[in-house]
Amino acid sequence: MDAPSLRFPEFSRSGPWKPLPFGELALLKNDKISPRTAPTSLPCIELEHLESDTGRILGSTEVTPSMAVKNRFAAGDVLFGKLRPNLRKYARPDFDGVCSQEIWVLSGLLADNGFLYQLVQTDRFFQAAMETTGTRMPRADWKTVEKSVFFLPAPEEQQYLARFLSAADEETAAQRQVVEDLKRRRNGILEQLFRPARKLEDGRPEPGQAPVPSRGSWRLLPLSAILTERREYAKKDGTYPHVSLTKDGVIPKTARYDRDFLVKTAEKAYKVTRLNDICCNPANLKFGVICRNRLGDGIFSPIYATFSVNDGFDPAFAELLVTRPSFLARALRYQEGTVYERMSVRPEVLLSLTVAVPEPELQREIAETARLLERQIQAEEAVLADLCQRKKGLLQEVLM
DSSP states (O other), X not given: OOSOSSOOGGGTTSOOOEEEEXXXXXXXXXXXXXXXXXXXXXXXXXXXXXXBTTOOXXXXXXXXXXXXXXXXXXXXXXXXXXXXXXXXXXXXXXXXXXXXXXXXEXXXXXXXXXXXXXXXXXXXXXXXXXXXXXXXXXXXXXXXXXXXXXXEOOHHHHXXXXXXXXXXXXXXXXXXXXXXXXXXXXXHHHHXXXXXXXXXXXXXXXXXXXXXXXXXXBEEEEGGGTEEEOOXXXXXXXXSOBEEEETTEEEXXXXXXXXXXGOOOTTOOEEEEOTTOEEEOTXXXXXXXXXXXXXXXXXXXXXXXXXXXXXXXXXXXXXXXXXXXXXXXXHGGGOBOSSGGGOBOOHHHHHHSXXXXXXXXXXXXXXXXXXXXXXXXXXXXHHHHHHHHHHHHHHHHHOO
């Protein structure tokens, strides 16, 4: 096949696309710069600033003399994260800057840069990039990628396709902004609804101190009056499904989160979690890994903590209560440990914290408001997912 399955009529007589090694399409730039001599005004992009599979640049950092040598890029260059290429981190900045040496800086030779940016998003390119070197820290191998064959149309068709696919990107970006705006609106509304709680908690006692009197329909309680740690264990014998606890919630166990190869014995006891439990990873509270179990009964690692919601309290409200930024910030003051990644908040310390709660009817009203806001967000996220899927389909149809 010498042309894509979907070709615009303007180019139906333009001849076949040419198979060429990627190294002839694009140059791997090797413009190194020492932060000691780099202008401090240049933004620095690290791998964490590239969002997976969207092309978005989430931020940057300032250049400091203590940094390692960086790659320099120009506006319009294509960036691709070579470390762990399965994360699909790519971007095309519209400004000059520097970036981590774990990021390739690509510039078109025979390929137009706009076309090149779309090409690195294709499955064909990712398959080439996944021929990695290294096991613990896999990296894409340029010697492999530069020899991989891609098909290239004439410059006019390249530019046309780049504009067409960029228009799809812009539509997706606009929908992503809709979702982000709705999330900000939800957070603002919830902050207003929890304002009475903040006023009470701002005068809260710390663990061991006398309580502050209640205000209105809200009252201060230790979290232990609302949640009870579940200390129920089971073997992995099929009684309960194996689940994962992630920042996105309690989800079915997938290959991505499978660590069973580390288990030395079939007798290992897993922790049982049940529907509507509040679950958290004590070492990952700083990353927001705390949520309500909306999936159902299951088992997960015993390093996690899971709490049943006591009678008289709404589970959905309890989730809102403990996932508030103000609550998490307070809980993180009680982290223990010396290594940052392993610092954790013990469950009993978490339960000793004082929180403000309203009467049950108001709990349900707040939870229902949050549910309606979340439903609206989910509807727009479904539209966004459809647009992302459409873009992926277009890439496979109009590129080779």
